Amino acid sequence: MALQVTHTNGTVYLEGRINSATARLFIIRAEHFVEQLKNLTININKVNEIDRDGIEAFKTVWSIALRNNKKLKITGLNNTKIFNQFGLNIKA
Secondary structure: OOOEEEEEOOEEEEEEEEOOOOHHHHHHHHHHHHHHOOOEEEEEEEEEEEOHHHHHHHHHHHHHHHHOOOOEEEEOOOHHHHHHHOOOOOOO
């Protein structure tokens, strides 16, 4: 499944895979939401794959949010993998 990105009530929901084929789409869509919303919450409950390019995409989105003085929150069952890549030792 390709990556599906939907937005409801200030939360962006991702479904599918965040990998080399979808990472750029994710960055473009997330950057749009960073610019439009006060703060950004990304829910990854329905993400079934995050590869190295996907992790790098999250790092890019994190940088974009910081540059725009926005808060970024990542929620969902798969968030531990992402947090560990940022050097945050958070247990799910």
